[in-house]
Amino acid sequence: MCALKLTEAERRLVDRASAFTAQVIAPSITHWEANRSPLPREVVREWSSLGLNALQVPGAHGGHDASFHCKIAVAEALARVDLACAFALINIQGSVTRMVREGSPEQIARLLPGLMSGEIICAPSLTEPGAGSDFAAITTHARKVAGGWEITGEKAWVTNGAIADLLVMYAQTEPGSGADGIASFLIDLRAPGIERLPPYAMMGGHMIGAAGIRLTKVAVSDNDLFAPPGQAFKRALRGITAARTHVAAMACAMVDSALGLAIAYASRRQSFGRPLLRHQGLRWQLVDVATELEAARLLTYRATQTIADGNDAQIEAAFAKKFAAEMAIRGIAACMQAMGAEGLLDKHPLARHMASARIAAYVDGTTEIQNERIGAALVRRYAEGSKNVLF
């Protein structure tokens, strides 16, 4: 059977995440969204105090050393209530894992305790106003100077950009050299030359706290080089495969919650002398949502298992992310439709879920970019005859 495999200790961590979601997120989410609030810092501290920020940090550093399966289960628990909130917290947790796996010993000693406790919120920043899908085209420039670097440019759509203290920021060191010249740097957002731009006003999902950051001649020491040219781009792509998988898992969890709500409502609400659910046309609409949800979950868990096995999951993750994000847009619309006008009310999560489904179709590579990955694999498999490609 294709399912998440958790140890007893991991099950307890997922229960902890579910209780946190029920007690801390659920009661306030409507209010936060109405005020277009980013994730409040005290929520990050509380999440961290439960050890959830250190989910994948090895025991030697004081973490739980949890598996990728466990991370996916935690992401699902959060996203059942709010995907934007789940994405923001998982992003913060992912930055802690990235530091322990990829940071230098000096960087780990200096930053890991603050990252684990939630005192330092770190955000990855690739996208720019002029470069989204085409990440190799970024133009933020890191110029080598004695003892460090001087960085000038503008970053866009930084998740948690409204509250972050630190960026893992990608910049071009040799204009014109594309992916090969890209390096990543740790940028302290209190440094001179940093301007934090106002968070984006969107159709929903404001807990994600997305904002732009402008950098003018920001001085960065050599100690804050995170990944050198030649490595930064490759590491970013590796991280994106895992991120695509948890976005797919979050999209599934959100549809599961919408479907439960729509079915409960349709079994209570009467029309033409019987519950809505007794009308075959409406029931089948929800059956279609359930069928697609099952298919999306299977794709997601297959990608999860491939990553957990330590194998390249680029194509599995692309299938899962593409299908789950598009399924969520269709599925949530169908659930809203089944609830009639009631489905629009903000006492229900459906409108928030709809905005989040749109977000899921963009973050960590759009649906079209997943198509490009899958298309390239199709060519390798069927036109070039490579047997080592999925299908």
Ligand SMILES: Cc1cc2nc3c(=O)[nH]c(=O)nc-3n(C[C@H](O)[C@H](O)[C@H](O)COP(=O)(O)OP(=O)(O)OC[C@H]3O[C@@H](n4cnc5c(N)ncnc54)[C@H](O)[C@@H]3O)c2cc1C
């Ligand atoms: C809420 C939110 C949070 C985000 N958080 C982060 C973050 O934390 N860090 C970060 O770095 N980025 C983040 N992003 C940015 C996200 O990764 C980009 O939105 C995404 O990469 C797409 O870039 P773009 O929006 O500039 O679209 P563009 O690249 O301008 O694309 C526009 C449209 O053209 C399509 N397109 C582009 N190229 C092709 C092609 N070759 N073939 C076919 N179609 C194509 C796209 O799929 C899209 O539909 C976030 C975005 C959102 C909405």
